[in-house]
Amino acid sequence: MKQKAWAIHFIYAGIILLLAGGQMYAVESYQLTPSATKFLAHNVGPGPETTRGALNHLVVNSGAQVRETITLPNWIAWASLSAGAILAVHGGLLVAHKK
Incomplete structure (x- = not known):
């Protein structure tokens, strides 16, 4: 059984x-929602102490409706x-x- x-x-x-x-x-390709993009920017990838991470956090937190596209x-x-x-x-x- x-x-x-x-x-x-x-x-x-x-x-x-x-x-x-x-x-x-x-x-x-898949286009994420702005909230999913913000979640990824804060929890996955380079931290805000790196140049790329600081740029990602700046763009996502600026209030613009940024959408990540995954291919x-x-x-x-x-x-x-x-x-x-x-x-x-x-x-x-x-x-x-x-x-």
Whole structure:
């Protein structure tokens, strides 16, 4: 019974990775909201003690509606699609093997 539960988890993880990979492949870039851009400027990346970090904090805190654009490389989408397919097939084979 435990083996079948693990197989279902593999299938679900594979489906989620397939959907995420399809989404990443279909979309060219993602544009973040101003609040998400502000969050990233304050919590991720260089700190305000560096030149680039100080410039980022200045621009984000100036009150302008700054939006960060994220462009992902194509290999991330293909890697997610491949891993999703492998996990889904592996889970399907585990379910078929237990019957």
